[in-house]
Amino acid sequence: MAYQSLYRRYRPGTFSEMRGQEHVVMALRNAVREERVGHAYLLSGPRGTGKTTAARVLAKVLNCQNPVDGEPCGTCDSCLAIEAGTSFDLHELDAASNNKVDDIRDLLSKVALGTPGRTKVYLLDEVHMLTPGAENALLKTLEEPPDHVVFVLATTEPHKVVSTIRSRTQHLQLNLIPAEQMAALVREIAEDAGLDVDDEAVGHVVKVGGGSARDTLSALDQVVAAGGVTDLDTSTADLIEAVATRDAAMALAAVEAATGRGVDPRRVGEQFIDALRIVFLVKMGAPPARMAEPDADMAARFVDRLSPAALTKALETVGAALVEMRQAPDPRIDLEVAFVRICEPSTGGDADALEARIAALEHTIANLQSGAVASAPPSDATAAPTAAPRDDAPTTASAPAPAPAPAPAPTTPAPAADVAELDDDGGPKRGRPADMARAALRPRGDSASAPPSRPDRPARERRGSAPPPPSMRNSEPSPASAPPSTEPAPEPTAAPAAAAEPEPDPEPVEATPAPTPTAAAPPSGVTAEGIRAAWTELLDGCSTPARARFLAGNVSAVSGSAVTLLLPTEAQRKRCEKYVGEIEGALATRFGQPLSITLDVGDAAPDPTPRPTAPGASSAPTEPPQADDEIDLADLTDADVGSNTVVDRITETFPGAEVLDSQGDH
Numbered sequence: 001m002a003y004q005s006l007y008r009r010y011r012p013g014t015f016s017e018m019r020g021q022e023h024v025v026m027a028l029r030n031a032v033r034e035e036r037v038g039h040a041y042l043l044s045g046p047r048g049t050g051k052t053t054a055a056r057v058l059a060k061v062l063n064c065q066n067p068v069d070g071e072p073c074g075t076c077d078s079c080l081a082i083e084a085g086t087s088f089d090l091h092e093l094d095a096a097s098n099n100k101v102d103d104i105r106d107l108l109s110k111v112a113l114g115t116p117g118r119t120k121v122y123l124l125d126e127v128h129m130l131t132p133g134a135e136n137a138l139l140k141t142l143e144e145p146p147d148h149v150v151f152v153l154a155t156t157e158p159h160k161v162v163s164t165i166r167s168r169t170q171h172l173q174l175n176l177i178p179a180e181q182m183a184a185l186v187r188e189i190a191e192d193a194g195l196d197v198d199d200e201a202v203g204h205v206v207k208v209g210g211g212s213a214r215d216t217l218s219a220l221d222q223v224v225a226a227g228g229v230t231d232l233d234t235s236t237a238d239l240i241e242a243v244a245t246r247d248a249a250m251a252l253a254a255v256e257a258a259t260g261r262g263v264d265p266r267r268v269g270e271q272f273i274d275a276l277r278i279v280f281l282v283k284m285g286a287p288p289a290r291m292a293e294p295d296a297d298m299a300a301r302f303v304d305r306l307s308p309a310a311l312t313k314a315l316e317t318v319g320a321a322l323v324e325m326r327q328a329p330d331p332r333i334d335l336e337v338a339f340v341r342i343c344e345p346s347t348g349g350d351a352d353a354l355e356a357r358i359a360a361l362e363h364t365i366a367n368l369q370s371g372a373v374a375s376a377p378p379s380d381a382t383a384a385p386t387a388a389p390r391d392d393a394p395t396t397a398s399a400p401a402p403a404p405a406p407a408p409a410p411t412t413p414a415p416a417a418d419v420a421e422l423d424d425d426g427g428p429k430r431g432r433p434a435d436m437a438r439a440a441l442r443p444r445g446d447s448a449s450a451p452p453s454r455p456d457r458p459a460r461e462r463r464g465s466a467p468p469p470p471s472m473r474n475s476e477p478s479p480a481s482a483p484p485s486t487e488p489a490p491e492p493t494a495a496p497a498a499a500a501e502p503e504p505d506p507e508p509v510e511a512t513p514a515p516t517p518t519a520a521a522p523p524s525g526v527t528a529e530g531i532r533a534a535w536t537e538l539l540d541g542c543s544t545p546a547r548a549r550f551l552a553g554n555v556s557a558v559s560g561s562a563v564t565l566l567l568p569t570e571a572q573r574k575r576c577e578k579y580v581g582e583i584e585g586a587l588a589t590r591f592g593q594p595l596s597i598t599l600d601v602g603d604a605a606p607d608p609t610p611r612p613t614a615p616g617a618s619s620a621p622t623e624p625p626q627a628d629d630e631i632d633l634a635d636l637t638d639a640d641v642g643s644n645t646v647v648d649r650i651t652e653t654f655p656g657a658e659v660l661d662s663q664g665d666h
Contacts, residue, residue, distance in 0.1 A: 006218075007214045007218060010217065014071050015061075020175065020182075028172075037058075042170065045156070045174030048212030048213050048216075050213065055154060059119070060072040062119040063087075063089045065077070088116055089116065089120055092125065094125050095129050096126040101133040104137045122152070124154070127153040143168050153169060177290070179293075205219040205223055206293070246344070248340050251336075252336055265331040275298060278295045280308070318339075321334045527558055530591075539586075542583065549576045552567060552572060553567050565599055584596060584597055
């Protein structure tokens, strides 16, 4: 007799021999015992879980001559004929190949015919493959078959079966067999068949079977024929090891080894996801029920070495690569790139990759700083420390000076943001972008055409102005300008004899003398002229929004402690109301007594006292801006064509540029 496969040789002949499908066995056995068998059943589940086996056992017990507690006897003529496949009571039809309307019509034409047994059972396998016409042809007979006919429909994809068929059947769903029950079944079959298999072979075939009895017994046949597990694939374990150790070279080598054995790259990725999913479930405290011993060992090996974030990232990356493989010319590239991104997070372009790059940079900077500190030469403890000169430090002298000496100039240069340095052509080397733009547009070598200093900038920031006098320099800038000190400078005292020799004075900084600040009026005699004279300097100590809004204001009159300030428009007055308190504080600091400001709208009288301006600025009095509704278009005149225009300045700034006359080419 020819050799018969193990899954055919050990196919269950009774309900009690089925493994892992207790709910289906109980439903069918109770229906037979209580004579409540339905006219149609729908059995669904993964491959190799017992759908066809359950239908054959049902047909056997319905026609058995000596049933025992809902189980067939297995010894009568009907049971033996069904096991041999020669019974007229069981008709099996593959709906995948007999799915047309004519096939179903031929079947239905024979439904009413009698058979030797009590019940005629029709088994339609893969019923979801029927065409819409065949499904419609089956509906009426499936709903009301003859009394001696029972339909059993089997499918692996129940969601593809139309609802009109599902509603006419009792749906029983079979599940994958747990790993423990499958391992026990393999050991029982191996012992009964006299097979020499060890625990490693049992774990291997259970893992390959994946909960399917047919796949597991087929793998057992292969292991027995090969004399043991000879093609144990370790690429999946190597890939997980590479992910755990962040070794991209190891991952690429594992992919190459698997594909070199003829394994499809997509299958390599699927096996990796299946194994990593088990590690992920064990890590989250929800191990799968059908976990084989090799999978359990692998999960225990990596569960403490991979974080949930790393597991999730790896599953997402490889899953996306599997989707991209469908249209890739070489699927290996997508899989290899996916593992490189997992092992080297900095190679990606997402937020995780950027964080990895930043972390690497911070680590490198920390190492460089620690190395620089370690390699720095030790300081000479015997050398006297060099202290920066202070404005209030006494000056060393051998004899009393006949007159007070001026305070030394500070050695620390002004910051770049405060003083704009000028180059050889008069342009700023560094400073505000606006100053650099003005210098670029200004004609080269024409110092007379320099733009006037902006009135809304502090005096120390105006281009060409000198730094403040030593008496006004402080280590920290104050929010408001303080009145100049009128006390004489203290007499310098001689240094102690034991003191070290003073260091030579630094080279003085050349600067244009700053304009002498206007002395504040006495507190008891605050006048409008005094406020006008100090208005620009007073605004320099205020915030930028307040300085910008009150710049157009003009002091009209002072009555006691009330100051009337005129603004050009009502809108300007409303915008200034928010900053009245700040200006009042600046006035109180300047004149030594509280003053209140009253805002009004109107044309102010000409200011008899000119306000101080920066050197090089125009000496013309500043007039308040004219409102838009007061401009008369008839008063506008065309500019001189020969004058120095912006276009001329731009072409001079960029040598070689050409001006294209595009009139009419719009």
